[in-house]
Amino acid sequence: MKEKLLEMLSENESGFVSGEKISKHLGCSRTAIWKHIEELRKSGYEVEAVPRKGYRIKTRPNTISPHEIKVYLQTEKIGQELTYHESLPSTQEVAHRLAQEGAVEGHVVIADEQTSGKGRLGRVWHSPIGTSISMSIILRPKVSPQKAPQLTLLAAVAVVRGIEKTTGLQCSIKWPNDILLNGKKIVGILTEMQSEPDYVHSVIIGIGINVNHKREQFSSELREIATSLAIAKGEEVSRAKLMSSVFYELESLYEQYLLEGFDVIKPQWESYAISLGKRIVARTIQGTIEGVAKGITNDGVLLLEDDDQVVHQIYSADIEIK
Incomplete structure (x- = not known):
């Protein structure tokens, strides 16, 4: 019920939603609506209530509930x-x-x-x-x-x-x-x-x-x-x-x-890749390899070409862009 009320108020955030409209939509009494409004306020929402207009959200908390x-x-x-x-x-x-x-x-x-x-x-x-x-x-x-x-x-x-x-x-x-x-x-x-x-x-x-x-x-x-x-x-x-x-x-x-x-x-x-085409240092469990990042394979493996033009497949590493 609280989620549905919040969704309704959020969809009409620029204006008021009447208590009658909320009551019909949610199938509950005006008293029940008021209780849920109070719960929203306790959760950090600033809800304005105006007679003959209804309710609207003025500010909302930056929560991830x-x-x-x-x-x-x-x-x-x-x-x-x-x-x-x-x-x-x-x-x-x-x-x-x-x-x-x-x-x-x-x-x-x-x-x-x-x-x-x-x-x-x-x-x-x-x-x-x-x-x-x-x-x-x-x-x-x-x-x-x-x-x-x-x-x-x-x-x-x-x-x-x-x-x-x-x-x-x-x-x-x-x-x-x-x-x-x-x-x-x-x-x-x-x-x-x-x-x-x-x-x-x-x-x-x-x-x-x-x-x-x-x-x-x-x-x-x-x-x-x-x-x-x-x-x-x-x-x-x-x-x-x-x-x-x-x-x-x-x-x-x-x-x-x-x-x-x-x-x-x-x-x-x-x-979006920042390292492709750039000179990088790859620090792997086996050792450190330096060269140019040429791309990735279809499995997401990094292709690194060293100064001897040997292409290494890097499966896991810390990457530093030179």
Whole structure:
């Protein structure tokens, strides 16, 4: 009922909605409406009530609660089922458990604060409360396990497009899964899989976005390499609206991918890639290789040509653009 009321007020945000109209639409009494309005106010919404006019939302909190996200949702699957926690060590861990318990495709785990989030190579991705988007999305693609890494690149394209759609800011992608804004990291993506040798049970896509961090919330070390959307834009960004945009872009690309394969995703990823054609240093477990990034394979493997014109296939590495 609260979600339906919020959706109704949000659709008519420029004007008032009468109590009579709400009562008929929701099938409840004026007293029940008033109680739900009070609940919205307690959740941080400023709701104006004017006799003979009705109700309207004046301001809304920058929350990522399920009912706020669903106001903006335009998807059929992704985000339709949400598990929300105010604070979690890691959304990935919860998503893995829910996937094993049979959660539907498109189920998303969200945390307003993440204290021990996972990054690549075992790094920690910390997300202070009220500033970030920390989420893990459960997908169940009917593809071979060898193709699952392609979904990391697909997710990166979806996030870049979602950010541009919501904020107007243009980001770039550094292989394989770092999203940069003005040369500084703003998004991390971690893809993990539950599978058998020839069958994928689920793919968990973890996405962390620096949305409303202030400069002083980054350590002095991180200020040189990380930023937030709010710092770049000069104003707060609606996290719920951004999440719904990312969900929409991800679902659209995912459906294309399942129908047409990675060939339709690859040129889109390359159009945002910052490292292609540039001299890079790739630090792998086996050692360091320097050369020119020539492109990616259909499996998302980076092709690096060294000074002896030997082309190396890089599956996992830290990349530094010279």
